[in-house]
Amino acid sequence: MNDARHIDDSVLMLEIDGELDSAEAAAARRHCEACLECRERRRLLANAAERFDAAYRSAFRPEPPDASVARLRARMADAVRTPAGTAAKARFATPAAAIGAAAALIIVVGAIEFSGRRAVAGPLPDARLTPGLAHAVSRDRVCADNTPDAPEIPSELAAQVFRGYRIDPRPRAYEVDYLISPSLGGAGDIRNLWPQPYAEGVWTSRVKDALEDHLRSLVCAGRIELAAAQREIASDWIAAYQKYFMVDKPLPDHIAFVKDRPWE
Amino acid sequence: MEAVALSLPEPPATCVRAAVEREVAAIFSQSHAPLARYLKSVGISSADAEEVAQDTFMALFLHLRAGKRRDNLRGWIFRTGRNLALKRRQANSREILADPPPPAAGPEACPETNAVLAAERQRLEAVVRALPGRDRECLLLRAEGLRYREIAETLDMSLGAVAASLSKSFSRLSNVSDRP
Known part of the structure; x- marks a missing residue:
């Protein structure tokens, strides 16, 4: 219990941490020199603070921020390329990731936001129909298989996807694509599938395939978290491509990249 | 003698932007690890803490690029990160168990x-x-x-x-x- 003649503990704490101005600190120190009780309380507080700091520091795990800095730099550059309003919205639309602990699947919902470039069946899926769905798998499991093949999508399921998008498919025009690829834990569920134009514009399924391979290699190298890769590809795979390859447009090699067969 | 108003040309927007990018990257290098550690203590996972830290520094970039206040930036960063972390925790709709405790000390300690x-x-x-x-x-x-x-x-x-x-x-x- 602090007596009115004594210094309050909070003032002692301010003095210990150098938070008082020089005159106040000098007055507090003078008082402690003359007052055994305050001196003892100050010693106990300072000792506890010192021991806590040492224990806290001992728990530090060194985390070299190189990869994180590179990622932030890419995001800043991306924000500059995008008009200010959209950049702010896109960056801070937190994807709602509904993760059920007991559930076998998790839904990765992308930013449900429709911009002008988002066609009903264009390079980006309709987030209402295809929010993205992934299995609750670990990074180790995702990375265990060196050359994972995407499971064949049953024709009935593909037909359902086309119906959902109100598309009468022309042969070789679309690839029914996984939004979150199976190589990143994506599920073969209608909520994770959409008809992606095979060769319309520059943001084609071939370009997305290249991104999927790159993201998987980053995940397996421990450079990004699996959940982050799933979220980013589900939110806006084009933005993810621009970020991770640090380009505005697809690289020529990726435009010609052939991995999956078109839907016939 | 006639007074002539001297006006220095404004630095080009690209220079200002590059300066802000450099400044944010420098602050990030200093504050990223402490912020991420603190965010985990708010009750989110390591992966979420990293995401929130990234979002926080992007917010800082936009904040500084818009020429907003610069006093007590570290307080601003931690407050913004804390708010984003609380939203993330709420969005996850469940408390995520804290990560397992890290090793007690570096390999150099006896x-x-x-x-x-x-x-x-x-x-x-x-x-x-x-x-x-x-x-x-x-x-x-x-x-x-x-x-x-x-x-x-x-x-x-x-x-x-x-x-x-x-x-x-x-x-x-x-x-x-x-x-x-």
């Missing part, structure tokens, strides 16, 4: 030192866990090197309340620390 530090940390952790949330956050923010005014800004408290919280917590810790 086993005796490791054992002493580990025992000390366990005792302290028990007390810290029992503290009210606000007191615990004050303690952790101080341990991350924030000044009292920065803690006050982060947690929207007065400076006096921060000092009172810390003195109360260290008083409790001193009782425990002195016991074997």
Whole structure:
């Protein structure tokens, strides 16, 4: 219990941490020199603070921020390329990731936001129909298989996807694509599938395939978290491509990249 | 003699932007690890803490690019990160279990030192866990090197309340620390 003649503990704490101005600190120190009780309380507080700091520091795990800095730099550059309003919205639309602990699947919902470039069946899926769905798998499991093949999508399921998008498919025009690829834990569920134009514009399924391979290699190298890769590809795979390859447009090699067969 | 108003040309927008990018990257290098550690203490996973830290520094970039206030930036960063982390925790709709505790000390420390530090940390952790949330956050923010005014800004408290919280917590810790 602090007596009115004594210094309050909070003032002692301010003095210990150098938070008082020089005159106040000098007055507090003078008082402690003359007052055994305050001196003892100050010693106990300072000792506890010192021991806590040492224990806290001992728990530090060194985390070299190189990869994180590179990622932030890419995001800043991306924000500059995008008009200010959209950049702010896109960056801070937190994807709602509904993760059920007991559930076998998790839904990765992308930013449900429709911009002008988002066609009903264009390079980006309709987030209402295809929010993205992934299995609750670990990074180790995702990375265990060196050359994972995407499971064949049953024709009935593909037909359902086309119906959902109100598309009468022309042969070789679309690839029914996984939004979150199976190589990143994506599920073969209608909520994770959409008809992606095979060769319309520059943001084609071939370009997305290249991104999927790159993201998987980053995940397996421990450079990004699996959940982050799933979220980013589900939110806006084009933005993810621009970020991770640090380009505005697809690289020529990726435009010609052939991995999956078109839907016939 | 006729007075001539001198006006320096404004730096091009690209230079300003590049300067802000450099500044944010420099602040990031200093504050990323403390922020991520603190965010985990708010109750989100390591992966979410990394995402929130990224979002926080992107917010800082936009904040500085818009020419907004620069005083107490570290307090601003931790407050913004805390708000984003709380939203993330709410969005996840469940408390995520904290990550397993990291190794007690680096490989260069001798086993005796490791054992002493580990025992000390366990005792302290028990007390810290029992503290009210606000007191615990004050303690952790101080341990991350924030000044009292920065803690006050982060947690929207007065400076006096921060000092009172810390003195109360260290008083409790001193009782425990002195016991074997």
